[in-house]
Amino acid sequence: xxxxxxxxxxxxxxxxxxxxxxxxxxxxxTAYAFTNxxxxxxxxxxxxxxxxxxxxxxxTGVALDSAGYLYVADTGNHTIRxxxxxxxxxxxxxxxxxxxxxxxxxxxxxxKNPIGVAVDNAxxxxxxxxxxxxxxxxTPAGxxxxxxxxxxxxxxxxxxxxxxxxNYPYSxxxxxxxxxxxxxxxxxxxxxxxxxxxxxx
Numbered sequence: 001x002x003x004x005x006x007x008x009x010x011x012x013x014x015x016x017x018x019x020x021x022x023x024x025x026x027x028x029x030t031a032y033a034f035t036n037x038x039x040x041x042x043x044x045x046x047x048x049x050x051x052x053x054x055x056x057x058x059x060t061g062v063a064l065d066s067a068g069y070l071y072v073a074d075t076g077n078h079t080i081r082x083x084x085x086x087x088x089x090x091x092x093x094x095x096x097x098x099x100x101x102x103x104x105x106x107x108x109x110x111x112k113n114p115i116g117v118a119v120d121n122a123x124x125x126x127x128x129x130x131x132x133x134x135x136x137x138x139t140p141a142g143x144x145x146x147x148x149x150x151x152x153x154x155x156x157x158x159x160x161x162x163x164x165x166x167n168y169p170y171s172x173x174x175x176x177x178x179x180x181x182x183x184x185x186x187x188x189x190x191x192x193x194x195x196x197x198x199x200x201x
Contacts, residue, residue, distance in 0.1 A: 037070075038087050046077055046096035054089035056081070057096075061116040061171065063125070071125050073114045080114060080127060080138060092125070093138050101132045101151030102144075109144035111136070112151075116171040120178055128169040128182060135169055135182055135193075147180075148193065156187045166191065 038054045045055025057076030064070055070083040071092070079094035093109045100110030114136075116128030123140040126147075134149035148164040155165030167186035174180050182191040 038083050038089050044076070048081075048090050050089070051087045054083075054087075061114075061128070063117045063119045065119045065123060066121065071117050071119055073117045073127065075113050075115055075130075078111045078113065080111070080117065080125060093142050093144050099131075101129070101134065101146075103136075103146055104144055106142040109138075109142075116169070116183070118172045118174045118180075120174045121176065126172045126174055126180055128172045130168050130170060130185075133166045133168065135166070135172065135180070148191075154186070156184070156189070164191075 036052065038051055039056045039059075040052045043055065044057040046057065047053065047055040049055075056072065056074050058074070059072050059081075060075045061073040062070055068085040072081040072083065074081050077094070077096040078099045079096055080092045081089055082092040083089050091107070093106055094111045094114075095107045098110060099112040101112060102108065102110040104110075111127065111129050112131040113129075114127045115130040118126045120126070125138040127136040127138065129136050132149070132151040133154045134151055135147045136144055137147050138144050146162070148161060149166045149169070150162045153165060154167040156167060157163065157165035159165070166182065166184050168184070169182050169191075170185045171183040172180060180193045182193075184191050
């Protein structure tokens with residue numbers, strides 16, 4: 001009798017472990033219900049507005065700040081858009097349909113197919129400006145500056161500011177220490193900048 005109890009105990013513990021694992025797996029794989037937050041499916045455009053009244057043209061990267069504001073790389077419009085938690089869309093920087101490379105504030109700035117965005121704790125937005133081969137920064141007031149790379153000059157070079165070279169920078173990410181990471185697509189590398197000192201990979 002005692003032998004049967006000893007044999008049964010590990011099996012009981014195993015059964016409990018399997019049940020716990022299955023329950024945990026089910027909670028991880030809970031289905032999400034998606035709804036349309038901004039823009040209108042299959043309809044492109046440039047409009048600012050709320051919810052389905054807004055229009056985008058080939059949006060790609062998105063980033064969320066701590067206050068719940070969403071930043072969007074509106075690639076086909078060459079702009080960076082901002083969306084409030086109430087789904088109100090405004091253009092933070094760039095001018096729809098006008099590509100180029102110009103630092104400036106708001107609509108005076110120019111991008112060329114921006115694709116990646118990230119936001120830090122201070123609300124600064126970082127942009128992988130793909131076809132300009134540069135990394136840009138936008139302040140909360142919409143002021144755009146070029147952090148690294150030189151517009152129109154692709155390559156692979158460590159360096160500071162305009163001396164660095166990228167070849168189609170795509171995704172960007174920023175950590176809590178404001179170190180910036182860049183997925184340098186055509187160079188097959190990841191670049192890192194430590195507090196805007198050296199950009200390298």
